[in-house]
Amino acid sequence: MLNFKKLLAVLAPALTAAILAIVVLYGPLRLTAPSSMTVQKAATSLSPNILRGNQIKKQALDDGYTLVIGSSELSRFDNFHPSVLTQKYQRGYQPFLLGSPGTQSLTHFFSLQALGNDLDNKKVVVILSPQWFDQKGVKPAMFDHYYSKQQAIYFLRHANANSMASRYAASRLLAMPSGSADNNIKLDLENIKKYQSLSTTQKLFLDKVSRPNAEHQDQLFSSLFLPDRRSEIVAQEKVLPAKYDYQKLQTMATTLGKEHSTNNDFRIDDHFFDHQLKHSVGSLKGRQVGKSYEYGPEYADFQLLLQVFKQHNVKPLFIIPPVNSQWMAYTGLRQSMLDNFNQKITYQLRSQGFNQIADFHKQGDVPYFMEDTIHLGWQGWVATDRSISRFSEQKIAQPHYRLNDYFYKSAWCNRNPQTIPTLSK
Amino acid sequence: MDTKETVLNILADLTGDTTIQNNLDESLFDSGLLDSMATVQLLLELQQQLDIDVPVSELERTEWDTPNKIITQVDHLRNA
Amino acid sequence: MLNIQPYQNPQYFLLLLLAFIPLVIGLYNGHRWRWYESLISLLFIFLIFDADKTIQGFALIGYTITQALIVKIYFHYRTNKRFNNNFWIFAVAIGLSILQLVVVKLTPLLANGKDSIIAFLGISYLTFKTVGMIIEIRDGAIKEFSFIKFLQFLLFFPTISSGPIDRYRRFIKDYDNVPDQSSYIGLIGQGVHYIFLGLLYKFILGYLFGTLWLPELEQMAMAQRHNHPFGISLALVGVMYCYSMYLFFDFAGYSLFAVGTSYLMGIKTPMNFNLPFISQNIKDFWNRWHMTLSFWFRDYVYMRFVFWALKKKLFKSRITIANLGYLLLFLLMGLWHGEYWYYIIYGLLHAGLMIGNDAWLRFKKKHQKYLPSNRFTKLSAIFLTFNIVCFSFLIFSGFLDTLWFK
Numbered sequence: 001m002l003n004f005k006k007l008l009a010v011l012a013p014a015l016t017a018a019i020l021a022i023v024v025l026y027g028p029l030r031l032t033a034p035s036s037m038t039v040q041k042a043a044t045s046l047s048p049n050i051l052r053g054n055q056i057k058k059q060a061l062d063d064g065y066t067l068v069i070g071s072s073e074l075s076r077f078d079n080f081h082p083s084v085l086t087q088k089y090q091r092g093y094q095p096f097l098l099g100s101p102g103t104q105s106l107t108h109f110f111s112l113q114a115l116g117n118d119l120d121n122k123k124v125v126v127i128l129s130p131q132w133f134d135q136k137g138v139k140p141a142m143f144d145h146y147y148s149k150q151q152a153i154y155f156l157r158h159a160n161a162n163s164m165a166s167r168y169a170a171s172r173l174l175a176m177p178s179g180s181a182d183n184n185i186k187l188d189l190e191n192i193k194k195y196q197s198l199s200t201t202q203k204l205f206l207d208k209v210s211r212p213n214a215e216h217q218d219q220l221f222s223s224l225f226l227p228d229r230r231s232e233i234v235a236q237e238k239v240l241p242a243k244y245d246y247q248k249l250q251t252m253a254t255t256l257g258k259e260h261s262t263n264n265d266f267r268i269d270d271h272f273f274d275h276q277l278k279h280s281v282g283s284l285k286g287r288q289v290g291k292s293y294e295y296g297p298e299y300a301d302f303q304l305l306l307q308v309f310k311q312h313n314v315k316p317l318f319i320i321p322p323v324n325s326q327w328m329a330y331t332g333l334r335q336s337m338l339d340n341f342n343q344k345i346t347y348q349l350r351s352q353g354f355n356q357i358a359d360f361h362k363q364g365d366v367p368y369f370m371e372d373t374i375h376l377g378w379q380g381w382v383a384t385d386r387s388i389s390r391f392s393e394q395k396i397a398q399p400h401y402r403l404n405d406y407f408y409k410s411a412w413c414n415r416n417p418q419t420i421p422t423l424s425k
Numbered sequence: 426m427d428t429k430e431t432v433l434n435i436l437a438d439l440t441g442d443t444t445i446q447n448n449l450d451e452s453l454f455d456s457g458l459l460d461s462m463a464t465v466q467l468l469l470e471l472q473q474q475l476d477i478d479v480p481v482s483e484l485e486r487t488e489w490d491t492p493n494k495i496i497t498q499v500d501h502l503r504n505a
Numbered sequence: 506m507l508n509i510q511p512y513q514n515p516q517y518f519l520l521l522l523l524a525f526i527p528l529v530i531g532l533y534n535g536h537r538w539r540w541y542e543s544l545i546s547l548l549f550i551f552l553i554f555d556a557d558k559t560i561q562g563f564a565l566i567g568y569t570i571t572q573a574l575i576v577k578i579y580f581h582y583r584t585n586k587r588f589n590n591n592f593w594i595f596a597v598a599i600g601l602s603i604l605q606l607v608v609v610k611l612t613p614l615l616a617n618g619k620d621s622i623i624a625f626l627g628i629s630y631l632t633f634k635t636v637g638m639i640i641e642i643r644d645g646a647i648k649e650f651s652f653i654k655f656l657q658f659l660l661f662f663p664t665i666s667s668g669p670i671d672r673y674r675r676f677i678k679d680y681d682n683v684p685d686q687s688s689y690i691g692l693i694g695q696g697v698h699y700i701f702l703g704l705l706y707k708f709i710l711g712y713l714f715g716t717l718w719l720p721e722l723e724q725m726a727m728a729q730r731h732n733h734p735f736g737i738s739l740a741l742v743g744v745m746y747c748y749s750m751y752l753f754f755d756f757a758g759y760s761l762f763a764v765g766t767s768y769l770m771g772i773k774t775p776m777n778f779n780l781p782f783i784s785q786n787i788k789d790f791w792n793r794w795h796m797t798l799s800f801w802f803r804d805y806v807y808m809r810f811v812f813w814a815l816k817k818k819l820f821k822s823r824i825t826i827a828n829l830g831y832l833l834l835f836l837l838m839g840l841w842h843g844e845y846w847y848y849i850i851y852g853l854l855h856a857g858l859m860i861g862n863d864a865w866l867r868f869k870k871k872h873q874k875y876l877p878s879n880r881f882t883k884l885s886a887i888f889l890t891f892n893i894v895c896f897s898f899l900i901f902s903g904f905l906d907t908l909w910f911k
Contacts (some may be wrong), residue, residue, distance in 0.1 A: 003686050007533065010694040014701070018522060025515055068848040145720065187556055205507065209516060278734045441870070457866075458787075461803055462827045465811045481808050486509030 024220070026212050031219040034059050038223045043096045044083050045226040046075055051098060051111050052148035052236040053222035054215070058118045065096035066392065069108050070127035072101040073321065073375040074327045077229065079236045080253055080381035083390060088237040089244040091385060092390035095125070102142030104132040104174055110147075112155040112308050119312040123396070125388050126305070127319045130284070130293045131339050131374055137297035139175050147178035150214035153206055156188045161195050164405040167308045168300060170277035184210070246386060253378040257368025290334035293341040294417050299348065303407040306352060310401040314409070317356040317391040318349060319384055322364035327373045335364075340417035347414060348412075350423040353401040358387035427476070428503060432496050435470045439463045445492055452490045467495075477502045508556040510626075511549075511666045512707070512762040524548070525769055529693070532771050537683045542770065542830065544656075545775055549662040555625065561625035568605055568628065572635045573655055575602050576642070580650040583642050595643045602639060606632040614844040627666045629841065631659055638673045640805050643810075647673060661774075667759060669777045669797040670792035679772045689771060696768030699761045707758025714753035722747050726908060736908045745899040752898055753781065756795070782894075785886045787858040792896055798838075807834045824863070831859040842901075851901045858893065 009208055023029070034056050042056045043065060050056055058261075061067070068082065068313040074097045077084065098111065108126075112119065132138075152173065159166040170192040173179035188202055198206075205235070241248050257267065264273045264281075277284070309316050320342060323333060340362045349357060360383065363369050371377020376384060395412045433446050440458040444453035457468070468479050479502065489495055509517045524545045531538045554562030579598040582588055606628055612621035629657065636653075641647045658676045684692060722743040730736035758779035767774035775797050782789035791799045807830045814817075814826045832853075839852020869876055 003690060006687070006690050007693065010690060010697060014697045017701070018518075021515065022519065141724075182514075183510065183557065189506070190557075199508070213515065277672065281733065461808050462811055462823065462830075465808050465815060466823070468812065469815055480646060481804065481812060482641040482644035482646035 002277040004325055005199075010036045013392075018412075019081070025216055026209065028218075029212075029216055029219075031216075034223055036063060038226070039063055039065070039096075041226050041228050041230065042223070043094070044077075044229045046100050046229075047226050048100060048146055049222045049226070051103065051107065051146050052102070052150070054114050054150060054154075055218055056222055057096070057111075057115055060096040061115065061118050061122060063334045064094065066093040066388070067112075067122070067124045067126065068095040068097050068099075068248075068388075069112070069124060070097070070099040071103045071129055071132070072099075073127060073129070074099050075101075076371045076375050076377050076381075077232060077236060078371060078377050078381065079239055079256060080249065080378055080385065081236070082381065082385045083229075084233050084236045085240075085244075085381070085385045087233050088240050091244075091389040093123075093388055095388075099127075100146070102139065103146055104138040104142075104208060105298055105305050106143055107146045109169065109301065109304040109315045110151040110155060110173075112146075112305065113158070113311075114151040116154070116158075117312065119314055121306070121313050121315070123317070124309075125317045125319065127321060127376075127384075127389070128302075128345065129321060129374070130323065130338060132302075133293035133296060133298045133341060133345075135292060135296040137301065139335070143176050144178040147176070148214075149182065149210070150180070150218055152185055153211050153214055156185065156192070156198065157206055157211070159192045161192050161197050162386075164408050166303060167193055167195070169304055172301065172304075201420075206278065246382070249382050250379065253382050254368055257371075257378040261368075266324060266330065266373075267370070268324065268327070268372045269369060269377065276372075284331055286330075286332040286375070288328075288336075291333055292337055294337060294344060295414055297413055298411045299344070300408045300410075302345075302348070303403075306348075306354065306363075306401070307337050307403060309354070310403050313399070315396045315399060316354065316390065317358065318354065319358045319387060320345070320361045321374075321376050321380065321384075322361050322369065324370040324373050325364035330365060343420055343422065344411060344415070344417040347423060348407055352403050352407075353399055356391060356396070358384070358391075360384075387425075428500050429496050431491060432471075432499055435467060435474065436492060436495070439470075439505055449484055449493045450491050453492070454486060454490050464489075471499060475499065475503065507552065508558060509552045511553060511662075511760055512703075520549075520552075521766065529769060532683065533686065535683055535686065537680075537771065539657075546657075546662045550660060550665065553662075553665070554867040558626075560622060562627040564623045564628075567623070568625070568631065569656070569659065571605070572602060572631070572659065573652060576635060576638055576655060577650065577652070579639055580642050580647070583645070584648075590643065595639070598639050599636060602635050603632055610841070610844065630664070630666070630668045630670055633668075633670045633798075634659055634673070637670075637801065637805055640809070641673065648715075661767075661772070663770070663772075664763045664774055664810060666757075667763075669760055669763060669775050670801050671774050671797070674771065675775075682771075684771050692768045692771060692773070694855040699765030699768065703758045703761030703765060706761060708755045711751060711755035711758055713749050715755055719744065719747045720749055720808045723904060723907075725826055726904075730908055741899075741908070743905055744902075745895050748904065749895040750900045752902075753778070782891050783887055784890050784894070785883060786890055787855070787865075787893065790890055791855075791859075794894075802834045802838055806837060807831070810834075824867075827863065828860045832856045835859070845903065845906070847900050847903050847906055851897055854897050854900065858897075 039056060039060050085091060086094055170189045174189050179189060184205060188198055189343050191198055258270050263269045263270045338361055366379055369380040370377040436445050437443050442458055471477055471479060489498060508564055508866055527541060565763060575598055582594060605623055609621045609624040609628055639646060654677055657680060658673050722740055724739035726738055726744050728736040729740055757778040764774050764776055777795055777797055779793040781790055781794040784793055810830045810833055820826050835852040835856035839848045842848040
């Protein structure tokens with residue numbers, strides 16, 4: 001009997017821990033929805049956990065935020081950043097920022113599709129960086145960094161092996177290291193890719209084992225350690241005029257832009273120049289002569305985003321930023337190439353019924369439109385905010401999207417933009 | 426010559442430490458006196474001087490780590 | 506089909522928990538239900554090697570049959586009085602038993618990084634076990650052989666994927682035995698402790714270093730590589746330490762799982778790590794780092810080479826022989842890790858360090874009177890060893906290959 005007591009003493013803590021872990025990971029647990037404080041903090045946190053998670057984004061949509069989907073430019077919190085301007089003025093929208101360096105179409109596709117019906121009829125903003133359309137497509141390491149198993153599981157449970165979109169998404173995910181990291185998910189993806197629906201066992205496993213586990217992790221951990229930028233934003237907003245005035249803001253943006261770019265001839269922010277360019281600027285001269293954003297898998301990845309928009313009747317505004325023209329001249333990046341990129345992506349959008357486009361791709365020579373080489377800032381943010389504000393206040397007609405599977409094919413990805421017709425607006 | 430004396434002589438030779446006979450229960454591996462090289466030499470010396478074969482496989486370190494244990498093992502093998 | 510990889514996710518641990526309930530009750534009451542142990546072993550091996558890993562599963566089956574035959578036939582040869590102990594027969598037996606591993610290791614080199622179809626998870630660790638057995642059979646140390654026990658030893662599922670590398674005679678002693686009740690409770694206590702320590706190591710510390718910080722540091726090092734000679738930036742130093750910590754916590758965590766699980770089965774699988782980062786010199790380090798591997802190489806490669814070389818009087822100087830032994834050991838270890846330049850350099854570096862360390866120890870012994878030895882010298886030795894080891898792990902990581910050549 002003494003031994004039995006000893007055994008219990010040894011096992012009790014371990015069994016308690018195991019039972020707790022089982023309950024937390026797989027139990028019928030419903031944690032309370034995140035508070036509006038958390039959502040507010042998350043809206044400007046730019047945290048990868050927010051991208052990977054689900055519930056905070058869902059709560060943000062419920063609370064009336066507008067998702068602003070982009071990448072590295074979102075972190076340029078100067079005085080005119082949409083999050084700053086909307087903090088100061090009633091602009092008819094409240095941005096919830098989604099994106100960090102390296103987030104591109106594929107990451108945003110998995111993140112958005114997992115929101116499911118919460119996306120229905122929502123207005124969203126997509127800042128469509130030309131740099132996403134690098135010929136090689138998204139870097140696997142970057143995709144992996146933002147990969148979320150929870151979203152992959154949602155995708156698998158809603159994938160339709162008969163749809164080109166699902167099969168394409170499955171094959172893209174399989175091409176990434178994260179897609180084959182979990183054996184069961186890998187097998188499920190391979191099924192979809194091969195036109196096969198998931199078996200009952202596969203579905204059961206996803207529903208009863210994988211999904212609760214991932215969801216509970218999201219509920220427990222996503223809101224921890226969020227970077228808090230709210231005071232920074234309030235500080236930026238202090239210098240702005242009390243009443244919104246477009247002309248005044250433009251003048252101010254020029255003044256502030258000039259003040260902050262004094263150590264270089266490119267109108268690039270001093271801090272950025274010091275830290276990112278000073279050492280390598282010599283070697284970058286003429287470096288981008290052959291650079292092209294006209295071809296590659298990103299065009300097909302982007303189509304996946306459009307498919308989510310159609311499925312949930314989402315009304316997106318696409319913002320196409322330019323590149324700093326002084327920088328372009330120095331590195332040899334061609335405006336004609338950017339024009340081609342714009343021609344191609346605009347065709348993909350308009351021919352399928354996506355007509356809300358704020359096209360800034362020719363504004364690279366507007367002084368202080370860019371904060372550095374490729375990121376919107378000062379003037380660029382003032383213009384971006386005005387577009388989003390107008391779009392938000394405007395009543396958008398019920399869209400009629402006509403999606404075409406052609407855009408998933410390599411024929412489209414490799415198509416020469418000069419063979420593409422211009423569509424009238 | 427008896428086992429104990431031979432073994433202690435070999436050990437003193439190999440380790441260069443003549444005080445070994447005073448610490449018969451001290452672990453030679455822990456103190457660093459005996460390393461793998463010296464262990465192999467010990468086996469070779471035992472073979473040559475006492476004509477006993479100890480394959481490296483039989484050298485379970487926990488049973489060969491002090492002078493006393495080595496003496497016991499060697500005695501055991503000699504009488505086997 | 507459900508597929509699980511050992512110690513990778515909660516499902517594996519849950520399944521382990523369920524499967525172990527009857528086993529623990531049995532052992533606690535003094536019964537080792539060997540049929541039940543075999544059953545769950547088979548179940549776990551099936552789950553590890555099913556679905557898309559089926560090809561690996563077949564490779565494992567083929568491997569197991571071949572190895573069993575090689576060991577069985579060699580055992581017959583050695584125990585039959587009519588034959589003497591011919592070296593060449595032994596060499597053939599070893600050659601045959603490492604053949605599949607050699608093919609698997611060379612295939613990526615010859616086929617542009619593709620894996621061989623006869624590869625499977627854990628082939629290296631199983632091969633260490635059988636080669637060890639063949640050597641001990643040659644020495645006459647293994648005196649009995651049974652197929653069933655051989656399979657139990659070879660396919661012992663807690664250690665099948667990455668060790669620790671056990672020894673046949675040690676394993677069988679535990680397997681044939683049922684621990685008495687109070688010592689079994691002690692084993693459970695230790696086993697549970699190891700498993701929980703493993704969770705901390707692998708899933709918390711290993712995750713922090715390997716998943717959260719390492720990729721960021723690597724990216725920083727890559728971004729700055731053109732601004733510094735040989736790409737040696739502060740970020741690269743960060744990569745070095747971060748990778749070293751990751752390597753330790755990930756592998757030590759895994760090893761703790763394997764040892765802890767074995768303890769629950771009443772099998773005292775040897776430990777793999779013993780606080781390696783407090784080593785005072787490189788020799789000390791190899792007695793504390795991946796111990797079952799380094800002891801394997803020590804006992805089956807180094808000591809046998811030295812024995813043979815001394816006996817044949819290959820060189821006059823026993824120092825030369827010892828140094829050659831180090832070179833052989835660490836080159837082999839490097840080649841075993843994979844046929845890439847950085848593994849070879851890693852092996853050569855450690856051979857050099859061992860040779861240097863021996864020379865230093867000899868010097869120290871001679872000049873003992875003049876050299877101070879106090880807390881400060883000890884701490885400096887630990888600090889120096891730690892940094893040298895981390896540097897060797899940076900080479901081992903292969904990151905320099907990416908940094909310089911990709």
